[in-house]
Amino acid sequence: MVEYSEIAFAKINLALHVRKRRYDGYHDIETLFAFAQDGDILNARPAKDLSLEIVGPFGADLNADENNLVLKAALSLQAHFGVKQGAAIRLDKRLPIASGIGGGSADAAATARLLNKLWTLGASERELADILAPLGADIPACVFSRPSFGSGTGTALAFLDDSNVPARHLLLVNPLQSVSTAAIFQAWGGIDGGAVGRGDMWDATITGRNDLEPIASKICPVITDILTQLAQAEPSMVRMSGSGATCFALFDDVTSLEAARARLEPHWWSMASVLR
Known part of the structure; x- marks a missing residue:
């Protein structure tokens, strides 16, 4: 069949x-x-x-x-x-x-x-x-x-053309704590911090931010722990995705990614992948 x-x-x-x-x-x-x-x-x-x-x-x-x-x-x-x-x-x-x-x-x-x-x-x-x-x-x-x-x-x-994105090895980390998208958007302070950059996708990524990250981190403090631990591995960038609680880091090579993954808390969920 x-x-x-x-x-x-x-x-x-x-x-x-x-x-x-x-x-x-x-x-x-x-x-x-x-x-x-x-x-x-x-x-x-x-x-x-x-x-x-x-x-x-x-x-x-x-x-x-x-x-x-x-x-x-x-x-x-x-x-x-x-x-x-x-x-x-x-x-x-x-x-x-x-x-x-x-x-x-x-x-x-x-x-x-x-x-x-x-x-x-x-x-x-x-x-x-x-x-x-x-x-x-x-x-x-x-x-x-x-x-x-x-x-x-x-x-x-x-x-967009993402061919200029140099770091394509992706590590996703989630503390296995769900957060409410509606609650996080509701808690947004109403201050417009400015537009996402246009043109070069990597420049726009690096200079960008996630406005929901500080809100989600207050509701789910372990997000800060994940971001801190990922940053210590010196990836090309680290940030929370969407309304959380998943965080991600982009690495230049799989060896650096796996080294970072090995240092994560064992009770956190993680997935290694690449940008498609």
Whole structure:
């Protein structure tokens, strides 16, 4: 029986500047999206109905019900294209939940790419991104999983050339403490610290910041410990991703990355990858 597979690439916010609160309760942001080569893994095969099986290290933390973004994405595609087929979907959940690296959004995006193949929909990535945008602000970027500049709520995308990014070995670290994205954005002080740089992606990354990092660090102080420990390894850069609590460091070579990883607290989750 035919079966397709997709990686839900982990999302990294190389920089994230919060610009203003919106009337609808969301925030206007500017962010530099990048993606790891690795992440959750989804498989799908033909079936009469839609079903979802969740396995993996963090599978027990999710419910396979109608509130899961994987099924929401599948139902959105069914409705948009009038699909009568089902699919047996399997999610191997390898990324921590609510960790600032786009786990649920990346899963929804990978589901769309997966079912686009399984159901031979012939949709472009742009069409898939537009269909899934109402489900979450990070989902369009995750559909493309390409370096990009995101503005508005993060759904307005301009693709970037990241060939000048010299440090591509990526270390992700999470203390296995989830933080509430809504609570962190709500605690933002309302001060616009300025725009993300445009043009050279690496310069924009280095001179950028994550406006949510100090807020998340107050709510989850171990974030500061992780950032401090990563910085001691002298990576090319270190920062928190998204609303946390995952932090990342970029290294020039895998030897430096593995040396840094070996010094981490054993109870922290970590993943070594490269920027795709």
